[in-house]
Amino acid sequence: MSATSHLRIEGLTKIYGSTAAVEDVNLEVAQGEMLVLLGPSGCGKTTTLRLVAGFVAATRGRILVEGKDYVSLPPYQREMGMVFQSYALFPHLTVAQNVTFGLRMRKLSKAEISSRLEETLEMVKLTTMADRYPRQLSGGQQQRVALARALAIRPKVLLLDEPLSNLDANLRQSVAREIRQLQRAAGLTALMVTHDQDEAMTMADRLVLMNEGRVQQVGTQEELYEQPLNPFVARFIGHSNLIAGDIVDADSFRLPGGGVMKLARRYAQRGPHTLALRPERVRLHVGGDAAPPRATAQVEDATYVGGYVDYLLSFEEGSSLALHEPTGATGGTRRAMGETVAITWDSLNERLFDPKGTTIPAMESA
Amino acid sequence: MTTRRPEGLTASMLIGPATMVVMLSLVLPLALLARYSLNKYDRRTFMIDAFTPENYLRFVTDPFYTGVLWTTFSIAIVTTLLCLLLGFPIAYKLARSQSRWKSIGVLLIILPLFIGSTVRALGWMGVLGRGGIVDAAYGALGGSGISLLYTSFAVGIGILSINLPYMILTLQSVIEGIDARLEEAADSLGADPTRRFRHVVLPLALPGIGTGGILCFILAMNAYATPFLLGGARFQMMAPMLYREFAVNNNWPFAAAIAFILMLTTLSLTAVSGLLVQRRYRAP
Amino acid sequence: MTDLFTPNRRRLLTLAAGAAAAPFAPAILRAQEPGRVVMSTWGGDYAKLLTQNIEEPLLKPQGIEVVQDAGTEPTRVAKSIAQRRLPRGSVDVICVQAPAAYDLEDSGMLEPLDESKVPNLKFVQPAFATPYSIPHIYSPQVIAYSPERVKTPPKSFDEMAAYGSKVGILDNSYIWVAMAAALKQQGDPGKIAEVKATMEKLIKAGARAYTSTEAFAPAIKSGEIDVGLVWHARVLFWTKGGVEMASSFPTEGCLTYVSSMCVLKNAPNKAGAFAYINAALDPRAQRGFADSMGYHPTITNAALEGDVAKRLALPEGAKLLPAPYPQLSAVRDDMNDWWRRLLDRR
Numbered sequence: 001m002s003a004t005s006h007l008r009i010e011g012l013t014k015i016y017g018s019t020a021a022v023e024d025v026n027l028e029v030a031q032g033e034m035l036v037l038l039g040p041s042g043c044g045k046t047t048t049l050r051l052v053a054g055f056v057a058a059t060r061g062r063i064l065v066e067g068k069d070y071v072s073l074p075p076y077q078r079e080m081g082m083v084f085q086s087y088a089l090f091p092h093l094t095v096a097q098n099v100t101f102g103l104r105m106r107k108l109s110k111a112e113i114s115s116r117l118e119e120t121l122e123m124v125k126l127t128t129m130a131d132r133y134p135r136q137l138s139g140g141q142q143q144r145v146a147l148a149r150a151l152a153i154r155p156k157v158l159l160l161d162e163p164l165s166n167l168d169a170n171l172r173q174s175v176a177r178e179i180r181q182l183q184r185a186a187g188l189t190a191l192m193v194t195h196d197q198d199e200a201m202t203m204a205d206r207l208v209l210m211n212e213g214r215v216q217q218v219g220t221q222e223e224l225y226e227q228p229l230n231p232f233v234a235r236f237i238g239h240s241n242l243i244a245g246d247i248v249d250a251d252s253f254r255l256p257g258g259g260v261m262k263l264a265r266r267y268a269q270r271g272p273h274t275l276a277l278r279p280e281r282v283r284l285h286v287g288g289d290a291a292p293p294r295a296t297a298q299v300e301d302a303t304y305v306g307g308y309v310d311y312l313l314s315f316e317e318g319s320s321l322a323l324h325e326p327t328g329a330t331g332g333t334r335r336a337m338g339e340t341v342a343i344t345w346d347s348l349n350e351r352l353f354d355p356k357g358t359t360i361p362a363m364e365s366a
Numbered sequence: 367m368t369t370r371r372p373e374g375l376t377a378s379m380l381i382g383p384a385t386m387v388v389m390l391s392l393v394l395p396l397a398l399l400a401r402y403s404l405n406k407y408d409r410r411t412f413m414i415d416a417f418t419p420e421n422y423l424r425f426v427t428d429p430f431y432t433g434v435l436w437t438t439f440s441i442a443i444v445t446t447l448l449c450l451l452l453g454f455p456i457a458y459k460l461a462r463s464q465s466r467w468k469s470i471g472v473l474l475i476i477l478p479l480f481i482g483s484t485v486r487a488l489g490w491m492g493v494l495g496r497g498g499i500v501d502a503a504y505g506a507l508g509g510s511g512i513s514l515l516y517t518s519f520a521v522g523i524g525i526l527s528i529n530l531p532y533m534i535l536t537l538q539s540v541i542e543g544i545d546a547r548l549e550e551a552a553d554s555l556g557a558d559p560t561r562r563f564r565h566v567v568l569p570l571a572l573p574g575i576g577t578g579g580i581l582c583f584i585l586a587m588n589a590y591a592t593p594f595l596l597g598g599a600r601f602q603m604m605a606p607m608l609y610r611e612f613a614v615n616n617n618w619p620f621a622a623a624i625a626f627i628l629m630l631t632t633l634s635l636t637a638v639s640g641l642l643v644q645r646r647y648r649a650p
Numbered sequence: 651m652t653d654l655f656t657p658n659r660r661r662l663l664t665l666a667a668g669a670a671a672a673p674f675a676p677a678i679l680r681a682q683e684p685g686r687v688v689m690s691t692w693g694g695d696y697a698k699l700l701t702q703n704i705e706e707p708l709l710k711p712q713g714i715e716v717v718q719d720a721g722t723e724p725t726r727v728a729k730s731i732a733q734r735r736l737p738r739g740s741v742d743v744i745c746v747q748a749p750a751a752y753d754l755e756d757s758g759m760l761e762p763l764d765e766s767k768v769p770n771l772k773f774v775q776p777a778f779a780t781p782y783s784i785p786h787i788y789s790p791q792v793i794a795y796s797p798e799r800v801k802t803p804p805k806s807f808d809e810m811a812a813y814g815s816k817v818g819i820l821d822n823s824y825i826w827v828a829m830a831a832a833l834k835q836q837g838d839p840g841k842i843a844e845v846k847a848t849m850e851k852l853i854k855a856g857a858r859a860y861t862s863t864e865a866f867a868p869a870i871k872s873g874e875i876d877v878g879l880v881w882h883a884r885v886l887f888w889t890k891g892g893v894e895m896a897s898s899f900p901t902e903g904c905l906t907y908v909s910s911m912c913v914l915k916n917a918p919n920k921a922g923a924f925a926y927i928n929a930a931l932d933p934r935a936q937r938g939f940a941d942s943m944g945y946h947p948t949i950t951n952a953a954l955e956g957d958v959a960k961r962l963a964l965p966e967g968a969k970l971l972p973a974p975y976p977q978l979s980a981v982r983d984d985m986n987d988w989w990r991r992l993l994d995r996r
Contacts (some may be wrong), residue, residue: 497872
């Protein structure tokens, strides 16, 4: 990857007073790739983006584009196109003046400016709006002007700060698709920030999940979902039941209350661990199952939500588990409250984390 | 938003009485003043009913009076421009500051407003006068006897110090209303600080510059205590002259005419600058 | 406060009557009660001393209660002029400087006074007596100088004027300086317009003009000026405040500041008004003012004693003259205009 990386961030750190807003972030983005920074609010994703844009001065680290370090350059020399959450269109300028702002700052020729304006407006389908003012446009149109303004300067990197969050829900998907198309068509390397998981999943080539100023995991959607590197990733991407207990035997997991679950794989480690199970990857044990059930629990709550029945099950000591049973097979019948049910899961869907939060491998001879 | 509904009617009925009071208390004295300005002055009865433009003619045809108007106008323009030049950077810093010192900074700027202009002028007298701070400092450096008091410089400094807080506060609130992201957007589009200021901050701050400028201009045109105390007897500005005509010479008709000339000059200049700002800012 | 309304009766009744009379209504009501006198006076120390020396000790025992209507002289004069056509005004006694008293009399607004109404008039020093007002206090105009820098005190206007740029003039009493010049050079303080050249010379020589009276003492102190014509009481006041300053009485005579009290023709309580000004001429009251303000008593039967007498003592042969009010009144407007231009042109 490093051979083809277009944007490279090395050891990027921002410290405010005594707290690190961003700590030792290392990222590589390939030419034409869309990397999405995801995480809860305050995780450092926005600061990372603003560090790259140059609005915030880095405490340490390097920001390399095509091998050149931009970290100490002021933003106006970075050639990064930024799309703001609030669009930040210049209210006193028309659409055309907004779009050509960067070109005029670069002192391009009149002819060049007008041809690029035409081209860019065509791209975002706003040719007829050139003489309007931002306040005369709808939210979606403003968003496209913001995009056009950033694209017009033919930036080396496109930065997107929550570009969809100010849009109506029903507009988001189409705008998301539009942004992706434009970015792909221009072959632009892009860095986007969002707190919305679905948005991130839809738009990213790869995802970066951040928490407390640090990168938790970088990878494709599948990698983050199927192979979370730590409990935070497991819980944040999709949902996971995180169950605390002890590995007491190669395949036995004892809950604090004393109940024991049968693990799907065998482990060398012993002692306290966290078991991560996704609700949709756990199922009720049925008579046809060859293997015995892995645990039993009581139905605390059962909600029919269409595609599945959402069960809340509890083990004896209050540790509980969410389970999604697809309604396709059962026709939506629900188990009664308080009923004791047996549950099971496949070995692929079982992940165990040690107290430090790192995933532990199963023994080969499962 | 179009709220041309019964509530609108109710609202206008509610503000009706207040508007009437304001109009009456504003228009009635003005009407009386306008009437007086057409009367004749008489030493014994002070005023004789008449309908003559001679008070106005006396003012506009006498270079002494037009000179005073011109001095007042020059001082007002210069101090307003200086307020703008000095106030903008401070206002900008305050508006964009996020530190906890910001509120202290704002307080420091508001604080002088608690002290009347007379008291502040007296303070300046101590600074600029003979034996004052400037004089003492100059003396310590080997010079002798410098008195800046009773000069146009003293009046300018005095008015500047009084008007600057108004300018800063006006600009600050307007600059705070300019989304900081707009500046970042300009930044990311390749505008260096100078061009960012010229193409984004300045045009968007123009209404504030207009309001602050008009405010300072009006205050300077009507300044009384400052020119009276810091300008001394030899430095003539409109408001002290107006007061002298009214209270010392008891010439109400002429004082009324001066008042009207001052008011109309200020108003028309204000209106013109207001229109210019509006045209510049308002999109067609 | 500027109660601008016309002295024209017709308009008063039509346009301004209701609105303009309203602010005075409470005073009118008060004044109609028996035993109440409305006193139009300067605020501050003067008003306080009126209360301490006249109203409390002398009038209260007579059952007269005084309501003070304090304000600057022009404002109060304007108010009285505005009310002159009303059969009953709101003010009984008005305190003004003697020139303004002359103007009010000239406009026919003052009640004539005599000993039947104000018995103490018979003690008034004849030089300051008028048929329409009582002189309440007075202070001669003297040449104030810095004893530190002025070794031989100037003995006349001309000797003072020789100090040129070291002369200080109080802008609001420049005309008194002009009268002093006229007294010396023309032998008649009334020939005010004749000394324009002298005044011009003084200004051209760089004499300072101060818009506030308070600026005079610091100017003497800092060495900006060495001499200037001011009221004797002022010199005493500043000396008491620690400023090195002394007085010299010009040999040609001192024009004298007089603070007058007059009764308005439409005073609602004339008897009370007469009682008031009679009390103001009482020796006890007169001594009180001399003691606190440094102004001289205007009556012959209030000899001062002790320290006050020493401070206020006038040198042997000092000539005090009242200002020539009619001449002053006649030329004042022209002189004011001329003076403004003179100052401005420099």
